[in-house]
Amino acid sequence: MSTIAEVSETTGFSREGVEAISRARLETGATRDARLRAWELYESLPMPQRTDEEWRRTDIRGLKLDRLRSDTRADAPGIEPLAALQEAGVENAADQIALGPNAGVVVQRDAATILATLDPEVAAQGVIFTDLPTAAREHPELVERYFMTQAVPPTLGKFEALHAAYWQGGSFLYVPKGVKVEAPFRSFGLLSEAGATIFSHTLAVIEEGAEAFVAEAYRSPSLEAQSFASAVVELIVASDAKLRYVQVQDWGRNVWNFMTERAILADDALLNSLHVTLGSRFSKSSIASHLRGKNALAEMLGIYFADGDQFFDHHTWQLHESPYATSDLEFKGALKGHARSVYSGLIKVEEGAQKTDAYQQNRNLILSRTARADSIPNLEIGANDVRCTHGATISQVEEEHLFYLQARGIPRPEAQNLIVEGFFRPVIDRIPVEEIQDFLKTAIARKVGI
Amino acid sequence: MSGSNGAVDTPMFEIENLHAEIDGNEILKGVNLVVNEGEIHALMGPNGSGKSTLAYVIAGDPRYEVTEGSIRFRGEDILEWTPDERARKGLFLAFQYPTVIPGVSMANFLRMAVTNVRNARAEEAANGGEAQKMTPREFRRLMREKMALLKMDDAFATRYLNEGFSGGEKKRAEILQMALLEPKMAVLDETDSGLDIDALKVVSEGVNNLSGPDVGMLLITHYQRLLNFIKPDFVHIMMEGRIVESGGPELAHELEAKGYEGLRARFAESSAS
Numbered sequence: 001m002s003t004i005a006e007v008s009e010t011t012g013f014s015r016e017g018v019e020a021i022s023r024a025r026l027e028t029g030a031t032r033d034a035r036l037r038a039w040e041l042y043e044s045l046p047m048p049q050r051t052d053e054e055w056r057r058t059d060i061r062g063l064k065l066d067r068l069r070s071d072t073r074a075d076a077p078g079i080e081p082l083a084a085l086q087e088a089g090v091e092n093a094a095d096q097i098a099l100g101p102n103a104g105v106v107v108q109r110d111a112a113t114i115l116a117t118l119d120p121e122v123a124a125q126g127v128i129f130t131d132l133p134t135a136a137r138e139h140p141e142l143v144e145r146y147f148m149t150q151a152v153p154p155t156l157g158k159f160e161a162l163h164a165a166y167w168q169g170g171s172f173l174y175v176p177k178g179v180k181v182e183a184p185f186r187s188f189g190l191l192s193e194a195g196a197t198i199f200s201h202t203l204a205v206i207e208e209g210a211e212a213f214v215a216e217a218y219r220s221p222s223l224e225a226q227s228f229a230s231a232v233v234e235l236i237v238a239s240d241a242k243l244r245y246v247q248v249q250d251w252g253r254n255v256w257n258f259m260t261e262r263a264i265l266a267d268d269a270l271l272n273s274l275h276v277t278l279g280s281r282f283s284k285s286s287i288a289s290h291l292r293g294k295n296a297l298a299e300m301l302g303i304y305f306a307d308g309d310q311f312f313d314h315h316t317w318q319l320h321e322s323p324y325a326t327s328d329l330e331f332k333g334a335l336k337g338h339a340r341s342v343y344s345g346l347i348k349v350e351e352g353a354q355k356t357d358a359y360q361q362n363r364n365l366i367l368s369r370t371a372r373a374d375s376i377p378n379l380e381i382g383a384n385d386v387r388c389t390h391g392a393t394i395s396q397v398e399e400e401h402l403f404y405l406q407a408r409g410i411p412r413p414e415a416q417n418l419i420v421e422g423f424f425r426p427v428i429d430r431i432p433v434e435e436i437q438d439f440l441k442t443a444i445a446r447k448v449g450i
Numbered sequence: 451m452s453g454s455n456g457a458v459d460t461p462m463f464e465i466e467n468l469h470a471e472i473d474g475n476e477i478l479k480g481v482n483l484v485v486n487e488g489e490i491h492a493l494m495g496p497n498g499s500g501k502s503t504l505a506y507v508i509a510g511d512p513r514y515e516v517t518e519g520s521i522r523f524r525g526e527d528i529l530e531w532t533p534d535e536r537a538r539k540g541l542f543l544a545f546q547y548p549t550v551i552p553g554v555s556m557a558n559f560l561r562m563a564v565t566n567v568r569n570a571r572a573e574e575a576a577n578g579g580e581a582q583k584m585t586p587r588e589f590r591r592l593m594r595e596k597m598a599l600l601k602m603d604d605a606f607a608t609r610y611l612n613e614g615f616s617g618g619e620k621k622r623a624e625i626l627q628m629a630l631l632e633p634k635m636a637v638l639d640e641t642d643s644g645l646d647i648d649a650l651k652v653v654s655e656g657v658n659n660l661s662g663p664d665v666g667m668l669l670i671t672h673y674q675r676l677l678n679f680i681k682p683d684f685v686h687i688m689m690e691g692r693i694v695e696s697g698g699p700e701l702a703h704e705l706e707a708k709g710y711e712g713l714r715a716r717f718a719e720s721s722a723s
Contacts, residue, residue, distance in 0.1 A: 399512065399513075400549055401549055401551050403509075403510075403511055403512060403533055403549075404545070404548070404549035404551070405551070405559070405563075406510075406532065406533035406534040406537070407509050407510070407533045407534070407536075407537055407543055407545075408534075408537055408559070408563035408566075408567075408627060408631065409534050409537035409538045409563050409566040409567040409570070409631065410534055410562050410563055410566050411532075411534050411566065412532070412534065414562060414566070415534070418551075418554050418558070418559065418562065419551060419554065421553065421554070422551055422552055422553025422554035422610070422611075423552070423553055424553070425552075425553030425554070425555075425610075426552075426553060
């Protein structure tokens with residue numbers, strides 16, 4: 001692996017910045033050209049406005065792109081992965097990067113990959129799991145086939161185009177036909193400095209009949225100056241394949257997070273995804289499943305908990321493009337302090353996607369007078385023999401519930417925590433992974449503030 | 451009527467001239483009641499007489515405002531205490547309508563309740579609390595044991611709090627909570643309502659097991675039926691926000707024979723004279 005260290009002192013994003021990244025990574029013509037094309041696209045697209053339906057309730061005027069420092073250092077910064085994870089606040093960090101309990105681990109810190117490991121027994125089955133720049137060099141034909149070509153094209157939007165120009169790290173997973181791996185493939189995105197940027201890309205290709213579990217976490221300490229995180233997640237689930245995908249966004253409070261995820265499911269494919277949004281100052285998540293094959297099943301779960309002055313926006317799409325597919329979405333959020341959230345979800349059934357079974361549920365629990373949640377469910381149905389249901393609620397903790405628990409000796413803050421955890425419990429119970437259930441329980445208690 | 455302990459002792463539980471209102475409507479209009487250790491009191495009265503309000507006010511329901519009077523437990527004024535403090539000090543209310551709380555498992559809820567109440571008791575005990583702390587295994591064993599006594603299925607523990615419970619199951623769950631928290635002063639609000647005769651026997655047996663020389667109980671009931679299974683030492687009749695008559699168990703039988711209307715006539719006479 002050969003890279004050239006280059007430290008850029010400029011702020012903001014520019015064509016020069018894109019070229020600097022390409023130079024630092026010794027990229028060949030095609031990769032470099034793709035970046036520059038994406039940059040031109042970025043420049044040609046207008047910044048999202050409140051007049052755009054998707055951004056109507058989402059104000060990004062506070063994002064100062066010109067003050068961000070775009071890091072081009074591709075070399076390792078000389079920090080041990082364990083220390084880097086601990087600095088970012090990751091619990092049980094040693095277990096999180098150990099092989100055995102994990103099939104493989106990739107850690108990206110700012111622009112650099114500081115760890116990329118794969119269990120040799122898993123590798124022996126033909127599985128590829130490494131950081132994306134390495135994968136692009138070692139398996140160009142595979143990466144080029146999928147990277148921002150099918151799931152998330154740069155044309156999807158302004159921030160996706162920026163990502164295509166500036167992407168620097170992330171993970172690439174390829175599970176060959178019929179290979180089943182139980183242990184998680186784990187990847188971390190870490191930000192170490194205030195004012196920094198991270199572009200993290202996840203590309204997972206699960207071939208026919210294969211099974212995998214991908215667990216990602218975005219973490220950083222809370223710092224003063226605004227930082228920027230851009231993530232694109234592309235999940236390709238071939239026929240009869242199964243993928244469990246868990247993403248925990250727990251950035252520091254200075255981070256503005258933009259995440260776009262698209263999954264493509266072939267015939268009989270199964271996706272179970274969970275998005276946990278806890279951190280950042282501002283978070284915009286765009287999450288879609290393309291049910292492209294017959295009889296595909298997408299279970300899309302979400303848990304968010306905003307406090308202080310956090311703003312979370314989740315947009316979801318359940319895109320039924322073939323008959324006999326099922327999508328089952330449940331996003332639940334709690335809000336306290338002055339936090340705000342927007343949930344908007346669309347179930348779209350294409351013409352001919354008969355026997356679609358789609359379910360969408362968004363529930364919000366408001367824990368303070370000053371918090372606010374908006375929920376906008378939508379249906380767009382182009383077939384006549386389908387079952388689509390959706391529901392949205394925004395409610396508060398009931399005084400009667402608190403009184404009942406208090407009448408059993410449980411102090412009010414603990415009673416409130418019990419109620420909030422109970423509110424999230426149906427979603428938590430749908431993730432049969434003990435480590436994640438424990439993490440969520442702790443995270444909820446921390447958020448409630450006991 | 452409360453003389454079992456002699457005049458110089460502070461009563462265990464004493465309500466004096468209690469007035470309480472909800473949304474500006476006065477419901478309790480001067481309630482007086484004394485319950486001592488080892489005594490079982492029955493509080494009877496027609497619908498709307500204020501029985502349940504009294505139960506809620508004792509437990510500290512924030513919907514009600516106490517405008518006058520006092521409630522003392524072992525000499526201390528409890529009206530300033532939060533509902534959870536009252537429970538940790540040894541008061542208990544078995545709710546007439548237990549609240550459904552989705553997503554909260556029975557076992558988790560009970561463990562938190564027991565831990566809080568026991569820790570408080572351990573702190574209070576002069577010899578330090580460590581001895582009373584319970585391991586999760588000990589808790590599960592205790593819970594199973596008490597559930598078996600109340601003829602409750604093991605699966606109960608994994609269900610969400612009161613969600614989808616039948617009327618009888620809810621009442622049993624209330625008594626299970628009482629059995630685990632071991633209160634010193636228990637108020638049971640219409641614990642017999644909605645129970646068939648078999649369930650009533652099980653629940654009554656549970657309550658009888660929990661009564662003892664250092665426990666006071668106040669059974670609120672509309673009908674005399676419950677008193678065939680739990681024998682009260684004292685019976686009080688409540689009407690229009692006041693206790694209008696107190697007596698021994700025979701009062702309940704008289705009530706059964708004459709009905710509330712008969713007693714109401716007598717109450718009207720006595721208050722006129």
